[in-house]
Amino acid sequence: MTTAVAVVITALLAAGATLALIRVVRGPSVLDRIVATDVLLAIVVVAIATEAAFTRDATALPVLVVLSILGFVGSVSVARFSGRSR
């Protein structure tokens, strides 16, 4: 039962991450890419949290704290930069 749920979640997350990656590659603008990267980061956070939930191992939780701030810094700096260079 546990394994089946893990497989389903992994498949869903992998599909979502692949689609987001396609958008990162296709662009067309920097802002499209940063939005897609944000989604990719959110999916990574979800994946790490899911892994922690299944193994009942909290080692990776501090990584989540860092990632939740990292996405913000990236988005804001890119949005600011792209607004100025135009």
Place this chain on the structure above:
Amino acid sequence: MTAALDAVAWACLVAGALLSLSAGVALLRFPDLLSRMHAATKPQVLGLLLVLIGCALRLRELVDITTLLLVLVFQMATAPVAAHMVGRAAYRAGQCRNDLLVTDELRRSGSAPVAGLRSSQSDGAGASETGRRG
């Protein structure tokens, strides 16, 4: 009791994963950048909330739950700011397809800096404009 908690946790995790997938689909399918940004909000708020609840139900340790709470607080506080910054830059860059808009009351109000107008400004004027608002 434990089995019930686990079942709830798994339901939350699967729902979060489904929201992540739908965000990926929306990213690929939606026509313009502003529409795609709505899709990005979803795994970042509700998806994350569900997954963190699921995670907390499995870990059941106070130390871990405080860390998860912190992740949620940071994400909820920063996501709107980042979305607003990106959305504003996108609108000013003309990344919004006007043929799909029912109304655009921002353009009609005349207070919006239009993309074409901005590009004709000198670099210094653009920079000071950004500074004034920020």
Place this chain on the structure above:
Amino acid sequence: MRARAVAAAGLTVIWMLLWGSFTPLTLVGGAVIAVIVLAVFPLPVVTHTGGVHPLGVLRFAGRFAVDLVVSSVQVAVLAFRFGHIPRSAIIAVPLRAPSDLGLTLTAEALSLVPGSLVVEVDRSLGVLYVHVLGVPDAAAADRYRRSVLDLEDRLIRAFGRPA
């Protein structure tokens, strides 16, 4: 002064959450760090009149949770409706009681819910320009404008304004 005390308390709580332990040591350490941070990076003054009403906060939080789930599902359904391109609108919402705090809280709550995104803010007039996904016609846009005003109303009831 009161605002700075609240900010310091918030920073202290975050510090304790980061350590994951609630001992006198983390409490004192967090308070010292919070005072230093607030002295080095002072916050702009926010005019906050009135107080926090617990019942109003509960009502706002409950309605916010419902909105969050409903619109997440709506946007997810839109994503999976292949062959259908959703139309959207940019709607100007002049707030009834514009203040910096009210403007910020309303914009934050709007941005957290999928399907609405604050594109531009006119601070002097108190107008939010909201990009909304899945708006078929002008009538729906008007309905949405009213729902934003209702949201502002709930926030005012929760976080106070002189009556």
